[in-house]
Amino acid sequence: MSPRRVTLADVAKIAGVSPTTASLVLSGRGRELRISQDVEQRVLKAAAELQYRPNIVSVGLRTGTTRTIGFVSDTIATSRLAGDMIKGALEAARERGFMLFIGETEGDPELERLLLQAMHDRQVDGLILAAMYTRTIRVPKVMGAAPAVLLNALPKQRSPLPSVLPDEVEAGRRAARVLLDAGHREGIHLVGAGPGRRDVPPGGSVAAVERLIGIREVLGEAGVKVAGGHVCADWQPEYGLAATRALLEGARPRALICFNDRIALGAYQALDDFGLKVPGDVSVVSFDDHPIAAWMRPKLTTVALPHYELGRKAVDVLFAEMGRDGDDAVQEGAVREGEVREGEVHRVPMPVRLRESVAAATP
Amino acid sequence: MSPRRVTLADVAKIAGVSPTTASLVLSGRGRELRISQDVEQRVLKAAAELQYRPNIVSVGLRTGTTRTIGFVSDTIATSRLAGDMIKGALEAARERGFMLFIGETEGDPELERLLLQAMHDRQVDGLILAAMYTRTIRVPKVMGAAPAVLLNALPKQRSPLPSVLPDEVEAGRRAARVLLDAGHREGIHLVGAGPGRRDVPPGGSVAAVERLIGIREVLGEAGVKVAGGHVCADWQPEYGLAATRALLEGARPRALICFNDRIALGAYQALDDFGLKVPGDVSVVSFDDHPIAAWMRPKLTTVALPHYELGRKAVDVLFAEMGRDGDDAVQEGAVREGEVREGEVHRVPMPVRLRESVAAATP
DNA sequence: TCGCATTGCTAATCCGATTTAGCAAACCGA
DNA sequence: TCGGTTTGCTAAATCGGATTAGCAATGCGA
Structure with missing residues (x-):
């Protein structure tokens, strides 16, 4: 044939x-x-x-390099977030003549081990371990056999692996600035977390903590006091709806910073229930740029998770890592025997998507 | 190290x-x-x-089999559709100890050729060529070097490759039956295509043609006459909105069959503009089960594209194809010299997602 | 004319497995 | 006791390249 x-x-x-x-x-x-x-x-x-x-298989056997990268994530099917991340990684890899193996663990550590094994068996030149939602992960021992990068994740224990993450603190700052720039200084409420530094949902959400830091920093520096904040146990529309309802029963907000777009969706509905118009009565700014954000009416102004860029960046960092392989840790100088080198943390900027949900403050 | x-x-x-x-x-x-x-x-x-x-690389060199299949699609980042398809393929492959190479062509034939080459260079055991939206595609010559399957696509020219597609005709039947079962026999309008067999959007949308066939078949057999139909040039919300508005200016529909969920989103808005309630005044049934369908209020009843199952099925068919490799076409008997064997077409059922947008007809 | 470089190419080995061909020892019947 | 099987294992070739060591031919100075 x-x-x-x-x-x-x-x-x-x-x-x-x-x-x-x-x-x-x-x-x-x-x-x-x-x-x-x-x-x-x-x-x-x-x-x-x-x-x-x-024949790359042959070359791989002889030289040990297969021009292949393994991309293992906890899940890829949830929303298009992962798709964009993979797309970014795919393109960056292709530009260098590399292909991607894709694997999905569904959060199962055993499956993860198996997948990493399978990739190792195929002599991948490097690995990207990705999480769909920014979080800390336990780095499996199988890693370390090849250069690797954590994507959208931080190592739970001290680890020499570099990581690539969205710049959530700066995103928080940007969201706050969007409101300040529109002249808002009064009646700014947070929905999803806050108002205090420690008021974050259980589960140690990296995004919640960091976004809150950025928001508080900018508002604080501008001398603006947060009018209120409501922690949501889960960042889903129904929780946003409930939290916003509760808020509206005791206050008349002028602007809402929702901690993600799904919460904002719930908030829209609560505002509508109270007869309040977005953005005429209340401005709303949010995070993620979930596909839903562009579907909402009025279209939601939000600080986007740069999934595509995260994917690209992970590959860039991985290549840097692969380049460093021969010159082992020795010449890293400052690193002492037995001391684990700390992996560098790379932050990818989160761009603001200015749409229709923020209006100038009426004095 | x-x-x-x-x-x-x-x-x-x-x-x-x-x-x-x-x-x-x-x-x-x-x-x-x-x-x-x-x-x-x-x-x-x-x-x-x-x-x-x-070491699978070594085994690959010696035996020619790398326990790897290539998955090339035109795009993977648009909505989560592709994600589910890949997920299905991924899992089906993993169950057999196979890994997936992922590639994305963005519709560029040259890029497609390059990717298929790169996969071939890595000795993939089989290939899946996928389209995000069901359509006919030109099968590149590079295919044929390895067993292959078309996913969500039909070959433009005669080709021996098997294909895996959603069963759109049956989906059309099911959508129509949803309305019939709810007692609707009057005032059923189609939005997106129809009412005539030839009334489909330009571009040769496979989904439009086949869904329409199924709808007409079932309604016809039930002796129900379609009250009206509106072709939409593009299946986007704004077109659905416009078409439904036009419709509402001249008629009082009791039920809408929208050709996809985005059209349905537009239709919802038009109905709202005319003060009509879903499903009290007008029932709506649609196709795709786009993520938006579950977000809409009331939740949209829709016939789902089974992306996950499509991905799985493609791998199943591919393995069958890979199994048939040694026993060349010869013993296929009926196939004559020079005659191109027709690839089998596998249809995957599209399940109905019954939600809240269809109510019983009021006599 | 000899010795030594330089030029231009090739033989042989290796990567890590699979697979074919075959060998030594034990066994068996006549 | 000898030829032929059977048993149980191994040497060697192979896959398709990269790489190391080396070889023949030419040139050149002394």
């Missing part, structure tokens, strides 16, 4: 040279090893004629 | 046997080739102690 692959030996035979010579020419080392122009041309011509393509 | 991989040779040495024997035992062929119990146990024990894992 399929006509046997063209091999280097075929090219060599057609060109009338040894496989060694053909290999040398095709790997570009012909010049430095003084292969004559004539021979070089013959090999190149033969390779082109036969449409020769090196 | 990383302690060199454990190889078969290591296991053999520890067990005190030759690599050949170790290989025989570990591949399960020890029995038939009369390896003694004693030796078998020693090898097994050594392998377990060393945590030996065969």
Whole structure:
């Protein structure tokens, strides 16, 4: 059926040279090893004629490099978030001639181990371990066999792995600035977390903690006092609805900072129930840029999770990591024996999507 | 840094046997080739102690099989549709110990060729070529080097490749039956396509044509006449809104069959504008089960695209295809010389998601 | 004309498994 | 006791390249 692959030996035979010579020419080392122009041309011509393509499996066996990266995430099907992350990683990898193995653990550590094993068995050159929602994860021991990067996750224990994360603190600052820029200084309520530094949902949500820090920092510096805050146990629309209802029974907010778009969806409904218009009566700013944000009426102004960029960045960092492999930790200098090097943390900016849910404050 | 991989040779040495024997035992062929119990146990024990894992790259070189399949789609980041498809494929593959290479062409034929090449270079055992929206595609020549399956796509030219598609005709029937079962026989309007068999949007949407066939078939058999139909050039909310508005200016529908959920979203808005309640005044049934469907109020009853199942099925079909490789087309009997075998078309059922947008007809 | 570089290419080995061919020892019947 | 089986294992080839070591031919100075 399929006509046997063209091999280097075929090219060599057609060109009338040894496989060694053909290999040398095709790997570009012909010049430095003084292969004559004539021979070089013959090999190149033969390779082109036969449409020769090196067998990466073979190269992988010999050189140990398969031009392949493993991408393991806890889940990829939930919303399109993961899709964008993978897309970013895919493109960045492809630009360097690398392919991606995709794996999904569904949060099962055993499955995770199996997947990492399977990838290791296939000699991946590097690994990306990704979480769909920013959180701390336990780094499996299997890692460390190859260069690796944590994506959207921080190591639970001290680990030398670098990580790539959205810049949530700065996102908090930006959300707050959106309101300040529109002139809001009174009646700003937080929905999802706050108002105090410690008022975050249980479960140690990285996003909650960091967004809150950024928000409080900017509002504090501007001398603006947060009018109120409501922690939501779960960041789902129904909780946003309930929290906003409760809020509206005791106050007349002028602006809401919702901690994510699903909460904002619930808040919209509560505002509607109370006959309040967005953004005329109440401005709303939120986080994530969940697909729903652009569907809502009025369209929601939100600080976007840069999934695509996160994926790209992870690959960039991974390549840097792969480059550093030969020159082992020794020359890292400051790192002492037995001390675990701390992985660098890379923050990817979260852009503001200005839409229709914020209006200028009426004095 | 990383302690060199454990190889078969290591296991053999520890067990005190030759690599050949170790290989025989570990591949399960020890029995038939009369390896003694004693030796078998020693090898097994050594392998377990060393945590030996065969290097798949090496096996790939020797046997030509890499336990890997390539999944190439036009885009994966748009909505979570693709995510589910990949998830299904991923799980089905993993169950057989296979991994997936993911690639994305963004509709660029050159990129597609490059990706298929790259996968071929890595000796994938099979390929899945997927489209995000059901359509006909031109099958690149590069295919055919390995067993392959079309997913959510039909070949533009005659091709021996099997394809896996959602059963849209039956979906059309089901949507119509949802309304019939609720007692609707009057005032049923179609939004997106229809009412005539030929009234479909330009671009040759497979879904439009087939859904319409199913709808017309069931309504026709029940002796129910379609009250009206509106083709939408693009199946987006704004088109659904416009079409439904136009409809409402001249008629009082009792039920709407929207050709997808985004159209239904627009229709909801138009109905609201005219002061009509869903489902009290007008029942709505739709297609796709886009994530938005569960967010809409009232929740939308829709016939779901079974992305996850499509992904799984594609892998199943691919494995069947891979199984048939040795026994070439010859014994297919009826296929004559030079005649291209037609690929089988597999239809995956589309389940109805009964939610809140359909009410019993009031006589 | 000899010795030594330099030029230009190739033979041989290796990566880590699978697979084919085959060998030594034990056994068996005549 | 000898030829032929059977038993139980191993040497060697193979997959398709990369890499190391080395070889023949030419050039050049002394």
